[in-house]
Amino acid sequence: MTDSTMAAGERGARRRGDASIPFQYAVFMTTGALVLAPFVPIAYQAILNAPIHDSGAVMSLVNFENLLGSARFWHALANALLFGLGTTLVAQAIGVASAVLVGRTDMPGARWLGDLLIWPLFISHLVLALGWYTIYGPSGYVTQWMVSLIGFAPWNLYSISGMAVVAGVAQAPLAYLYCLAAVNAADPALEDAARGAGARSWTVLRKITVPLLRPAILYGLVINFVIGIEMLSIPLIFGRAAKIETFSTYLYDQALSRAVPDYGLVAAASLVMLTVVVALLVLQYRLVGHAKRFVTVGGKATKPKRFELGSLRWVFCILTLVYVCLAIVLPMGGLLLRSVTEILTPLIPFWEVMSWNHYRILGEHPVFISSIYNTVIIASVGGAIGTALILAITLVSHRSSFRWARELDYLAQIPRALPGIFGGLAFLYLVLSIPPIGWLRNTIWILVLAYTVRYIPAGVGAIAPSLQQIGADLDSSARSVGAGWLTTCRAILLPLLRPAVFSCFALLFILYLKEYVTAVFLVAPGSEVIGTTLLQFWENGDNGPVAALATIQILITVVFVYLARKGLGVKIYG
Amino acid sequence: MADLIVDGLGRDFGMFRAVAEIGFEARDGEFVTLLGPSGCGKSTTLWMIAGLDRPTRGRIAIGDEVVADAGSGRFVAAEDRDFGLVFQTYALWPHMTVRQNLDFPLKLRGLRRAERQTRIEEALSLVELAEQIDKYPFQLSGGQQQRVALARTLVYRPRLLLLDEPLSNLDAKLRERSRVWLKDLQQQLGVTTLYVTHDQTEALAMSDRILVMRDGVIVQNGTPQEVYRSPADSFVADFIGSSNFLTGTADRNDAEGDGVVVAEGVRLAVPLPGTAEHGDSVTAAFRPERARLLGQNEAPSYGTVPLDATVLSRSYLGARYQLVVESAGLTFRIEVEAPPEGERARVAIPADAWMVFPAGSTPMAKRGDA
Numbered sequence: 023m024t025d026s027t028m029a030a031g032e033r034g035a036r037r038r039g040d041a042s043i044p045f046q047y048a049v050f051m052t053t054g055a056l057v058l059a060p061f062v063p064i065a066y067q068a069i070l071n072a073p074i075h076d077s078g079a080v081m082s083l084v085n086f087e088n089l090l091g092s093a094r095f096w097h098a099l100a101n102a103l104l105f106g107l108g109t110t111l112v113a114q115a116i117g118v119a120s121a122v123l124v125g126r127t128d129m130p131g132a133r134w135l136g137d138l139l140i141w142p143l144f145i146s147h148l149v150l151a152l153g154w155y156t157i158y159g160p161s162g163y164v165t166q167w168m169v170s171l172i173g174f175a176p177w178n179l180y181s182i183s184g185m186a187v188v189a190g191v192a193q194a195p196l197a198y199l200y201c202l203a204a205v206n207a208a209d210p211a212l213e214d215a216a217r218g219a220g221a222r223s224w225t226v227l228r229k230i231t232v233p234l235l236r237p238a239i240l241y242g243l244v245i246n247f248v249i250g251i252e253m254l255s256i257p258l259i260f261g262r263a264a265k266i267e268t269f270s271t272y273l274y275d276q277a278l279s280r281a282v283p284d285y286g287l288v289a290a291a292s293l294v295m296l297t298v299v300v301a302l303l304v305l306q307y308r309l310v311g312h313a314k315r316f317v318t319v320g321g322k323a324t325k326p327k328r329f330e331l332g333s334l335r336w337v338f339c340i341l342t343l344v345y346v347c348l349a350i351v352l353p354m355g356g357l358l359l360r361s362v363t364e365i366l367t368p369l370i371p372f373w374e375v376m377s378w379n380h381y382r383i384l385g386e387h388p389v390f391i392s393s394i395y396n397t398v399i400i401a402s403v404g405g406a407i408g409t410a411l412i413l414a415i416t417l418v419s420h421r422s423s424f425r426w427a428r429e430l431d432y433l434a435q436i437p438r439a440l441p442g443i444f445g446g447l448a449f450l451y452l453v454l455s456i457p458p459i460g461w462l463r464n465t466i467w468i469l470v471l472a473y474t475v476r477y478i479p480a481g482v483g484a485i486a487p488s489l490q491q492i493g494a495d496l497d498s499s500a501r502s503v504g505a506g507w508l509t510t511c512r513a514i515l516l517p518l519l520r521p522a523v524f525s526c527f528a529l530l531f532i533l534y535l536k537e538y539v540t541a542v543f544l545v546a547p548g549s550e551v552i553g554t555t556l557l558q559f560w561e562n563g564d565n566g567p568v569a570a571l572a573t574i575q576i577l578i579t580v581v582f583v584y585l586a587r588k589g590l591g592v593k594i595y596g
Numbered sequence: 597m598a599d600l601i602v603d604g605l606g607r608d609f610g611m612f613r614a615v616a617e618i619g620f621e622a623r624d625g626e627f628v629t630l631l632g633p634s635g636c637g638k639s640t641t642l643w644m645i646a647g648l649d650r651p652t653r654g655r656i657a658i659g660d661e662v663v664a665d666a667g668s669g670r671f672v673a674a675e676d677r678d679f680g681l682v683f684q685t686y687a688l689w690p691h692m693t694v695r696q697n698l699d700f701p702l703k704l705r706g707l708r709r710a711e712r713q714t715r716i717e718e719a720l721s722l723v724e725l726a727e728q729i730d731k732y733p734f735q736l737s738g739g740q741q742q743r744v745a746l747a748r749t750l751v752y753r754p755r756l757l758l759l760d761e762p763l764s765n766l767d768a769k770l771r772e773r774s775r776v777w778l779k780d781l782q783q784q785l786g787v788t789t790l791y792v793t794h795d796q797t798e799a800l801a802m803s804d805r806i807l808v809m810r811d812g813v814i815v816q817n818g819t820p821q822e823v824y825r826s827p828a829d830s831f832v833a834d835f836i837g838s839s840n841f842l843t844g845t846a847d848r849n850d851a852e853g854d855g856v857v858v859a860e861g862v863r864l865a866v867p868l869p870g871t872a873e874h875g876d877s878v879t880a881a882f883r884p885e886r887a888r889l890l891g892q893n894e895a896p897s898y899g900t901v902p903l904d905a906t907v908l909s910r911s912y913l914g915a916r917y918q919l920v921v922e923s924a925g926l927t928f929r930i931e932v933e934a935p936p937e938g939e940r941a942r943v944a945i946p947a948d949a950w951m952v953f954p955a956g957s958t959p960m961a962k963r964g965d966a
Contacts, residue, residue, distance in 0.1 A: 493685060493687065495683045495685045495687035496687050496689060496690075498646075498648050498674070498681075498683070498687065499681065499683055499687035499688075499689075499745075499748075500689070500700070501647075501648065501673070501674040501675045502646055502647070502648065502674050502675070502677075502679065502680065502681040502758075503675075503680070503700065503701035503704065503748065503749070503752065504675045504676075504678065504701055504704045504705065504752070505675055505700070505701075505704055506673075506675050509704070513700065514689055517691045518689075518690070518691055
């Protein structure tokens with residue numbers, strides 16, 4: 023290179039009209055519309071005295087008067103709070119204990135026990151509840167076995183405490199993961215200091231390690247309480263028979279089980295639910311702050327010393343194993359067994375009643391086939407669409423000089439406050455109130471839309487931490503050599519983010535696969551998904567085909583998780 | 597090539613004035629260094645020139661093209677300025693080979709494949725890394741990465757080369773070699789260069805001109821010789837090289853000549869600048885290496901009064917010794933080739949070693965880690 027060629031250098035990169043700014047605005051507007059639009063019709067419906075699509079409707083507070091004047095509503099609210107409380111206690115106790123055992127002690131087999139402990143996260147509450155019903159329900163396999171052994175059933179799942187145990191088991195992995203992150207991030211020097219001061223292992227554990235988990239415990243506490251309050255499947259499966267109604271089954275009943283739903287009342291009730299959830303999340307934000315969501319486990323030079331359990335290590339190992347077997351493996355195995363037997367009871371050896379009949383029924387009914395097909399399409403195609411949108415949101419909100427970047431980040435967090443049942447109803451009112459988009463109502467795309475809005479925060483949470491790990495100089499240097507913002511994202515950030523994008527897709531796939539709460543109000547003939555079909559046939563008492571369908575959902579999940587981990591090297595949940 | 601013109605440039609972050617108001621020019625082919633302690637605003641200035649940060653006030657122009665003007669709201673984005681910026685962290689794209697790193701800016705400019713190939717090879721041989729073309733950045737040493745970062749910038753022949761402490765992550769020996777090498781390369785290419793550093797040695801060794809910055813303003817603009825020999829104020833005197841500072845009162849006295857009374861009854865013979873009036877409070881400074889030790893009976897040079905001093909401590913620096921000495925209640929550092937035998941020493945400070953500044957401008961910041 024000589025001075026003369028240097029001087030003859032051409033000026034600047036050739037650009038074909040940079041689309042960065044229009045792109046950023048498009049992402050902002052799309053997100054805003056998706057996140058905010060569902061609120062409008064449902065809020066409006068709540069203050070109308072007739073259905074929103076009725077031209078004679080006028081504004082009034084009659085819905086709230088009816089709702090607050092109804093003893094049934096107050097009863098459902100009280101049950102929901104009680105159920106939520108029980109769920110939280112069970113989930114936190116199991117979650118904290120297992121996190122400490124797996125993360126901080128020398129319990130044998132901690133690694134693979136830890137992998138088993140999070141499995142309920144991959145499976146929908148509905149399937150888990152069906153599994154528990156099959157094993158521990160009034161006519162469940164183990165229950166009957168106990169009855170034949172001691173003459174009576176020692177437990178009753180058809181009660182608030184029984185339901186809370188099932189829901190607690192379902193939610194324990196969440197508490198476990200929050201605490202595990204905190205356990206791993208804890209500074210070992212604090213424990214070493216306590217040892218240095220003369221404390222024995224047990225004292226250190228009780229006085230130092232667990233108290234340090236307090237923020238994580240508190241965080242999981244509020245989240246699990248919120249989830250407990252809005253949970254639909256478990257109260258539906260166990261509560262209805264015992265005439266125990268919670269908030270979500272009340273909403274479900276009002277919206278779906280009546281010939282003519284009281285749209286106004288349902289809208290008002292969902293707004294009350296939204297208010298309760300938002301209040302709880304605000305409380306949590308005040309208590310813990312937002313930063314906890316991004317607890318990152320940094321590489322530390324010194325691994326914290328694990329507590330030595332001594333001769334108790336095998337006792338704890340066996341206890342954990344027994345828990346995993348009883349709470350997770352047995353119910354899942356029960357579903358599998360139920361799906362291949364005519365009847366499942368300890369009174370008849372199951373190999374004498376084995377048959378593929380239930381699977382044959384699945385094959386013969388188009389609704390089953392289309393549910394499976396729809397679910398897989400929604401999870402894969404919808405998951406890919408969701409990942410693309412979430413990637414765009416994260417890049418604009420975290421990595422651009424877009425003037426509304428912060429506002430975009432806030433917008434993307436709003437669905438965190440949206441209970442699934444509320445989201446479903448909100449989208450229902452949305453398509454009801456805007457006739458031109460009414461056609462969406464009968465397709466799976468309304469589900470893709472509603473699921474995507476619901477899981478934007480989860481997806482952002484999967485991508486943002488990885489994005490923050492990529493030094494800002496890497497984009498700045500691309501800009502300085504002549505690349506526009508979009509080109510920088512495509513050529514520099516996207517390749518570096520590839521693992522995070524895969525993780526986001528895998529997470530969305532699992533979430534979309536198991537989602538059903540949002541769907542119950544939105545499905546129409548032809549757009550059924552596995553979860554809604556399970557509910558529908560369970561209500562008809564077709565337990566065999568239900569078990570077969572649930573088994574298929576579990577199999578899809580297992581195969582996908584295995585492939586995602588081996589094939590894409592993806593991490594889903596820790 | 598064209599001149600860089602910075603005029604009234606400033607940047608506020610909320611209430612904090614990172615860059616107050618600075619103006620300077622870098623002429624075609626000139627090597628200009630922004631030198632100052634951390635937090636002085638030099639990097640912010642560089643970032644604004646690169647187009648990665650928007651000025652609060654002032655304007656930046658290259659030749660007659662204005663690339664940023666806070667007054668009119670004009671702001672040309674970094675990617676449209678065609679400047680080259682070398683980052684302290686090198687910022688090589690880890691998923692691309694050396695070749696791909698260099699190819700990216702050329703592709704953006706729509707060059708043909710053959711032309712890109714030639715340019716990449718030229719640029720890499722310029723930084724003596726032709727063999728590493730297909731390696732990934734993580735396979736290279738820190739020094740090699742730094743040279744790739746430079747090559748990636750030079751390959752598209754930018755109008756202006758901006759360097760943000762490019763040598764600070766190298767070890768001392770390599771840094772010394774890179775200084776010579778980088779300066780040679782810059783002269784060979786004749787590219788206008790703006791260099792940011794907190795390292796005074798780098799600045800003195802490489803620059804055609806040094807802009808010393810402090811608290812968001814340029815306190816001195818001059819050649820390396822000027823800023824070293826005639827620092828504009830006591831801050832520059834301390835930041836570039838190091839100095840002993842003595843505060844006192846200017847004393848113009850026909851009998852004894854100019855001097856500074858530094859304590860009750862202690863008067864040093866110090867030539868005063870024309871601006872210092874009799875009775876003014878002043879700071880007198882001299883560099884440790886300008887002091888000399890006199891033998892027992894050796895006469896000082898004309899106009900110099902030797903001080904009888906006690907040696908408080910001595911440290912061996914390799915080529916020289918640094919002594920902390922005390923004389924008439926004053927403590928200061930000197931550097932000498934051979935230390936005195938005992939506790940006593942006669943110290944002479946030549947008249948032309950003295951620098952006198954108005955008082956109240958005592959240095960706030962100590963010199964950076966040179």
